[in-house]
Amino acid sequence: MTFTIEELTIPATLDGSPAARDFEQSVDARNAAEEFVTGTSELSFPATEILPGWQPSVHEPRRLFGARVDGRIVARGCYETRSEGDAANTAWLQVQVHPEFTKRGIGRALSDTVETVASDDRKVQIHVYAGSQPAPGPRLEPPTGFGSLPAGGREVRFLLARGYSLEQVVRGSRLPLPVDPELLAERRVVAEERAGGYRVHHWEAIAPDEWLDDLAMLATRMSTDAPSGGLDEEEDVWTPERWRDAERKQEDSPRVTLYAAVEHVESGHLVAYTELSVPPDAARPADQGDTIVMREHRGHRLGMLLKIANIQYLTERYPGHPSITTFNAEENRHMLDVNEAVGFVPFTYEGAWQKKL
Known part of the structure; x- marks a missing residue:
């Protein structure tokens, strides 16, 4: 299976244009990835609710990248930073792959892409928030000593291999x-x-x-x-x-x-x-x-x-x-x-x- 990585154009509206279709498919990939990790659709959002947050902002610049397979966007990579102040030293990245298209190198390619953007923008640090599925076995703890994640989780092993360190565990509650x-x-x-x-x-x-x-x-x-x-x-x-x-x-x-x-x-x-x-x-x-x-x-x-x-x-x-x-x-x-x-x-x-x- 071949795929391509490309930067996506953010549409002003969901008007059925190619850009709108790509954006909607990127949201579908996001939702499928969230549901796979959490086991619930409660964190899924329709594209109509996500699009406004992606409109141009002078305060919080964002860029969206997609992985395309057979004309369909099956994964997304998000890059976000700040334009002013000390926080402009930081990039917030997120990579989400539709579960049907994992283990094909797409996540690695998208991560390479958004990390390169952060490096080219001369960011000092990258922050990533990644969900973890429950799993038995050894645990990885952050320096806070509060909470832990399955050490054998795919996302844990992936991020450690790329030079990230676990700094905090976040609880989702209902x-x-x-x-x-x-x-x-x-x-x-x-x-x-x-x-x-x-x-x-x-x-x-x-x-x-x-x-x-x-x-x-x-x-x-x-x-x-x-x-x-x-x-x-x-x-x-x-x-x-x-x-x-x-x-x-x-x-x-x-x-x-x-x-x-x-x-x-x-x-x-x-x-x-x-x-x-x-x-x-x-x-x-x-x-x-x-x-x-x-x-x-x-x-x-x-x-x-x-x-x-x-x-x-x-x-x-x-x-x-x-x-x-x-x-x-x-x-x-x-x-x-x-x-x-x-x-x-x-x-x-x-x-x-x-x-x-």
Whole structure:
């Protein structure tokens, strides 16, 4: 079997053009690879929901490469970086091969391609997040000492052979919905008692102008305050303009994002927020996005308050979804405690890998 590696043109719309067809096939390959690793279709997304995030961005440049077999895109290689700040030293790569086309050298060829792009762009380091299937036998642990992956896993052996080191294990968790409303109400009362002096705010999709500066600061703090294990995470600076640019891109998506944020009443500033990305099909799960509480305001049960408030908001605005999925570092015991108290249970694990150039 022969294949070719080529850079794919990102279409503006899914209009049936060759570029649109290639993009849709690359998403099919992504979804099949995700389902093969996790054993569930809960992390699959239609191309209509993924395309907006691939539209041109001055802040987060992206390039997409595909492997073509008999005219069909059967695998994809993703390259992402930042255009400004310290984070511009890092490239985030992802290679996903449709399970029907593995063991043919396609993954190696795509990895060579995107790593060459990172090298040509003079990146200092590469970060890769790769899921691992459960398997018996020896385990590989990250330097954090939290979590482990099957040492004999194909992706583990592949990345080690290419010079990557495992720096963190990330847990994927699922919350079955609906959650007992009495349990949520009870836990929210406890959280609110600890969170005196703080106030919860909600909005959908577009943030109020008054919170833009605070949200940009909090998004920046995601790159420095969130547990990063052994990864050398550099500050990824957000501005109000970048926040609005991200919102504009999502306006073209059929998904909607629900926000819960916490205001420190005395200062009048937001000090925490969380987000839920909700698909239009109520038969599909919602996706838990960023959750950040500033270090200076931890210890007041704000993480629990945020999580519960947004679950209640989801139930009120878009009832009927079967679950919420989320990913957290295995060493982030505080957030895992919050998730477990609400009812999240693990369903998959992935490794955060790093390679120095």
